[in-house]
Amino acid sequence: MVTAVDMTPLDTAAIRAQFPILEREVHGNPLVYLDNAATTQKPQAVIDSLTSYYSTMNANIHRGLHTLAEEATAAYEGVRQQVAELIGAASHREVVFTRNTTESLNLLAYTLGARLQPGDEIVLSAAEHHSNLVPWQLVAQRTGAVLRFIELNDDQQIDVDTARAAITPNARIVSVVHISNVLGSITPIAEISQMAREVGASMIVDAAQSAPHIAVDVDDLGVDFMAFSSHKMLGPTGVGVLWGRRELLADLDPFLGGGEMISVVTREESSWAALPHKFEAGTPNIADVIAFGAAIQFLNAVGMDAVAAHDADLTAYAVERMSRLEGLDIYGPADPSERSAVVAFNYRDIHSHDIATILDRSGIAVRAGHHCAQPLMRTLGVPATARASFYLYNERSEVDALIDGLLEAGERFGFDRGA
Ligand SMILES: Cc1ncc(COP(=O)(O)O)c(C=O)c1O
Known part of the structure; x- marks a missing residue:
């Protein structure tokens, strides 16, 4: 059964409590699951x-x-x-x-x-x-x-x-x-x-x-x-x-x-x-x-309009924080209100596979590669990108974790933490 929760703004704590996998750790860190465009996690009601x-x-x-x-x-x-x-x-x-x-x-x-x-x-x-x-x-x-x-x-x-x-x-x-x-x-x-x-x-x-x-x-x-x-x-x-x-x-x-x-x-x-x-x-x-x-x-029960509003808020926050990182290129519309909960990016010429591997050490799951869109990669003029994608259980603190993880990846490749 879905527990009714107040959805404006989305009560992510109540929502997260219904996704058992979000309690797990990866490499000793809480899982930060930002690979929702690939597949989403399942609430207890679906598992049951x-x-x-x-x-x-x-x-x-x-x-x-x-x-x-x-x-x-x-x-x-x-x-x-x-x-x-x-x-x-x-x-x-x-x-x-x-x-x-x-x-x-x-x-x-x-x-x-x-x-x-x-x-x-x-x-x-x-x-x-x-x-x-x-x-x-x-x-x-x-x-x-x-x-x-x-x-x-x-x-x-x-x-x-x-x-x-x-x-x-x-x-x-x-x-x-x-x-x-x-x-x-x-x-x-x-x-x-x-x-x-x-x-x-x-x-x-x-x-x-x-x-x-x-x-x-x-x-x-x-x-x-x-x-x-x-x-x-x-x-x-x-x-x-x-x-x-x-x-x-x-x-x-x-x-x-x-x-x-x-x-x-x-x-x-x-x-x-x-x-x-x-x-x-x-x-x-x-x-x-x-x-x-x-x-x-x-x-x-959550309401698709509430899901959309939450995604939009989180995406705008992510784009705003990520675009302040020196050496980070974001693909897609410049205006965050014109995009959905997907942020593809490249950072400081570090290969996106390295970014994803380093983030994973901190428990952060993002995708890297051509995202089954090789012709689009060619149009964008890049071989691959990293991609963070959000859903109704993600929180701003997870975007903050992503930013920290990126700074750490930069450091490993010899860049100052800078921004
Ligand atoms: C835009 C888009 N179309 C189609 C697909 C294919 O979906 P599926 O793998 O579930 O068939 C995906 C999966 O990532 C997608 O993002």
């Missing part, structure tokens, strides 16, 4: 949900007529409804469970992409995660479609003008990241959706970094499809969501074939189950989907 499912309810869903199967089916389908409500979907039938954002995007690339003709354009952005790039490269190779890219503006953002320059009447698919996992920049999706609609293209949003951090409403965004992952929003790994407008999903061919996704099967051919089951072949990840429901309940 997994144990409770396997201890009391475990059964295969949909087919069974016995009590356990009925209970597990109701719990699993209940989470579909929760997801639909979270994102403002018109129906639970528009919510397909996949393994992760990557699989959701591959599903679209495989099914929508199959319809493309040589010369049709697939519009992506310069800031895509590989999961919203590589599947479309495969489609382009198969069909002769052409990839086009929305470039970043001078403030390292995708904006309406750069989007307009890339979306031509030949665009058939526009698939863009909502919040960049490197730049933290927030894409004006509603405006880009409008441009896609004007040229008759399907509009897809990669919401892997937005659904966990801000309230997302598929109607407000005006998109046709949206993809995101449970594990980046307090839920278990192994569960992704593909949302699509009902008539568009209904019109697509299946992605994977097998049990559960059929209506009638003969030796020669098959017909498909109703939505969303047409896209959920085989036994799904029942326990993790149900535990994802506990994560959504937790986020709802």
Whole structure:
């Protein structure tokens, strides 16, 4: 159960108390977990949900007529409804469970992409995660479609003008990241959706970094499809969501074939189950989907607007403190109010892997590398960056620990503590 706590401002002490892992130490120091863009930690309610499912309810869903199967089916389908409500979907039938954002995007690339003709354009952005790039490269190779890219503006953002320059009447698919996992920049999706609609293209949003951090409403965004992952929003790994407008999903061919996704099967051919089951072949990840429901309940109890406000406050504090460090370059929009809870940086020409390794000795977890965005690294002109990313359980004192850790890393490489 989620304990009700006063959320304005966010009561991080009460929230932290519900995340057992935050009590652990790393190399003799309290864990400072700043790798939330990679995956988030899990509250006790999610951990309990997994144990409770396997201890009391475990059964295969949909087919069974016995009590356990009925209970597990109701719990699993209940989470579909929760997801639909979270994102403002018109129906639970528009919510397909996949393994992760990557699989959701591959599903679209495989099914929508199959319809493309040589010369049709697939519009992506310069800031895509590989999961919203590589599947479309495969489609382009198969069909002769052409990839086009929305470039970043001078403030390292995708904006309406750069989007307009890339979306031509030949665009058939526009698939863009909502919040960049490197730049933290927030894409004006509603405006880009409008441009896609004007040229008759399907509009897809990669919401892997937005659904966990801000309230997302598929109607407000005006998109046709949206993809995101449970594990980046307090839920278990192994569960992704593909949302699509009902008539568009209904019109697509299946992605994977097998049990559960059929209506009638003969030796020669098959017909498909109703939505969303047409896209959920085989036994799904029942326990993790149900535990994802506990994560959504937790986020709802806090309130997505409160999560967003907390992230914004912490990010502004981090950017302000980090930008005072001599020799530290931050990537992404200059104005912290235009970014989400991700701060990618390089410090004093120290390789980001060294930064991450030194910080880890102080118990501070950050990510280093290309963040599955190699083309973006090339655009930024760097081989790699370090990245601190925040969530609802992080506190200002952890940003302070990060700053201390960076100064210490600098010292090890012979720089004065200076700033
Ligand atoms: C923007 C973005 N898109 C897609 C993904 C892929 O998510 P997953 O690994 O859960 O499929 C990530 C993961 O980091 C991401 O940050």
